[in-house]
Amino acid sequence: MAAKVAVLxxxxxxxxxxxxxxxxxxxxxxxxxxxKCPQAEAVVKGVVANAIAQNPGNGAALIRMLFHDCFxxxxxxxxxxxxxxxxxxxxxxxxxxxxxxxxxxxxxAIKDAVEAACPGVVSCADILAFAARDASCVLSGGxxxxxxxxxxxxxxxxxxxxxxKFLVPPTSTLAELVDSFVVKGLNTEDLVILSxxxxxxxxxxxxxxxxxxxxxxxxxxxxxAAFLRGQCPAxxxxxxxxxxxxxxxxTPDALDRQYYKNVLSHTVLFxxxxxxxxxxETVRMVMDNANIxxxxxxxxxxxxxxxxxxEVKTGFQGQIRKNCRAINYY
Numbered sequence: 001m002a003a004k005v006a007v008l009x010x011x012x013x014x015x016x017x018x019x020x021x022x023x024x025x026x027x028x029x030x031x032x033x034x035x036k037c038p039q040a041e042a043v044v045k046g047v048v049a050n051a052i053a054q055n056p057g058n059g060a061a062l063i064r065m066l067f068h069d070c071f072x073x074x075x076x077x078x079x080x081x082x083x084x085x086x087x088x089x090x091x092x093x094x095x096x097x098x099x100x101x102x103x104x105x106x107x108x109a110i111k112d113a114v115e116a117a118c119p120g121v122v123s124c125a126d127i128l129a130f131a132a133r134d135a136s137c138v139l140s141g142g143x144x145x146x147x148x149x150x151x152x153x154x155x156x157x158x159x160x161x162x163x164x165k166f167l168v169p170p171t172s173t174l175a176e177l178v179d180s181f182v183v184k185g186l187n188t189e190d191l192v193i194l195s196x197x198x199x200x201x202x203x204x205x206x207x208x209x210x211x212x213x214x215x216x217x218x219x220x221x222x223x224x225a226a227f228l229r230g231q232c233p234a235x236x237x238x239x240x241x242x243x244x245x246x247x248x249x250x251t252p253d254a255l256d257r258q259y260y261k262n263v264l265s266h267t268v269l270f271x272x273x274x275x276x277x278x279x280x281e282t283v284r285m286v287m288d289n290a291n292i293x294x295x296x297x298x299x300x301x302x303x304x305x306x307x308x309x310x311e312v313k314t315g316f317q318g319q320i321r322k323n324c325r326a327i328n329y330y
Contacts, residue, residue, distance in 0.1 A: 026315050032126070032150030035113055037118030041130055041150075047110045048134040056253035059135035060201030061103035063255075066132035066308060068097060068195070069125075071166045074311025076155030077131060078123035080107060082325040090158035096167040097201030104325075107131065111324045124324035125152035129308045136304060139200055143294070146301035148308060151185055154317030158329045170270035171211050175237035176279045184310050186303070190284040192276060193303040196296055198268070199251065199259035202244040208269045219274055221266040228269075245269070257297075260290035 033040040051058040067094040069079035072091055079097070081090045091097060092104070107124070110131055114122045133148040168180045176273055181191045208234050213216050213225055220228075231245045247269055248307055262268045263286050276282045289296040319328050 005130065007133075009262045026151065028149035028151040028312060028314065030149045032149045033118075033122060037121045038115070040114055040126075041119050042120045043093055043113050043117055043125060044110055044130040045134045046258050047106075047132050049138055051106050051109075052135060052138045055137065056101065056200070057202060059255075060197075061101075062106065062128070062131045062135040063197050064201060065103050065107075066103060066128055066304075067197075068101060068163065068167060069128060070307055070310040071180070072162045073155050073157060074313065075125055075129060075152055075308050075314050076153040076311075077128055077152075077321070077324060078158040080124055080128070080324040081158040082102065084326070086253045087158060089160040091160060091163050092158075094160040094163040096177065098170075100207070107324055115322075118225060120320055120322065123152050123154050123314070123318075123320050125154050125318075126150045127324070130309070133304065136255060137302070140252070140297060141254070142299040142305060144255060144300050144304075146305065148305060151312075151314050152267075153313040153315075154321045155313060155318050168272070170207050170272045172272045174275040174282065177272055177275060184307075186306060186310075188281060189285060189299070190303045192282055192289070193296065193299045194307060195273065195276065196257070196259045196268065196300060197255070198270070198273060199248045199257075199262075200253065200255050201247050203247050204242045205236035205243050205270050206242045208271075209234065209236045211271050212269065219266055219277075220268075220270075222268040257293075257295075258288055259284050260296065264290055 002312050048059070048062065065079060066075070069077060070079065079091050079101070081087070081092070082217055083090055083093065092101065092324050107128060110127050111124060114127060129148050129152065130150070133146060136144040139145075149213055166180065166184070172180075175192055178188050182185065198277045209228075212220050213228055213232070214234070218225075227249075228245065232243055248262060249267075250262065251258045259268070266274070268274055276286050289299075324327055
């Protein structure tokens with residue numbers, strides 16, 4: 001790593017003299033902080049493990065936050081930025097994120113712990129990626145344990161209009177879901193695999209009541225629908241009369257393959273979940289994930305790393321924020 005930095009610095013210094021083209025970025029790499037902050041990943045893991053021990057929902061929140069960050073402006077921690085007079089409507093205020101996205105205070109706690117160990121070294125984008133990885137490991141009981149490369153840098157732009165372009169709603173068709181993944185360099189299998197994260201976490205009733213409990217076109221199981229009607233008011237609206245329910249009522253705190261069994265039994269919350277049964281290709285994937293032990297976890301690890309590499313900023317791009325909620329003003 002030291003040699004790579006030296007080459008880039010030398011290249012920049014010699015740019016005018018010898019025409020050397022300094023690369024604005026370099027690939028992510030496992031162990032990125034080995035020399036600069038060797039304890040960084042252990043610090044993240046410790047804070048995440050303690051938070052999940054207190055409330056398993058914290059782990060689900062971190063995994064969801066990484067998805068919502070990476071699909072908008074790439075994995076650059078833009079989701080974490082607060083409103084300012086210069087940027088009054090950041091991503092976190094957008095309807096796909098507000099009021100359902102949570103975990104911001106947990107990221108603050110992780111950042112504080114990492115800064116205490118190595119000030120100004122570890123990006124918020126890497127902290128979020130490491131935290132989602134560690135949450136996956138803890139919630140799966142170690143079955144989804146994987147390495148996560150580092151080297152991301154933090155973005156300086158965040159606007160509420162962007163999530164509306166890239167985060168498709170839970171009413172989406174399979175074609176819409178696939179398209180939203182393809183534009184980010186992911187494929188249909190990544191879609192099916194990452195949808196499995198719906199085996200943990202909660203959902204507001206307003207996210208599924210209209211099209212799953214009130215629509216005659218819904219394929220939701222009658223028994224499950226009756227259970228949900230007992231939990232959700234028929235007039236559930238975001239920000240108002242809006243209860244929450246677990247996304248997987250069978251193993252709500254475990255990151256496991258139960259989600260795919262729920263898809264097959266028509267006991268999932270969202271139309272976007274049920275959409276996985278609308279093509280032969282995705283039905284086959286759902287059945288494999290549901291029925292073959294370890295099949296889903298192995299693929300989940302790969303797809304998580306792939307997602308966490310979307311449109312990353314590295315090298316001379318972006319910055320290392322001192323505070324994950326605000327850009328650095330030099």
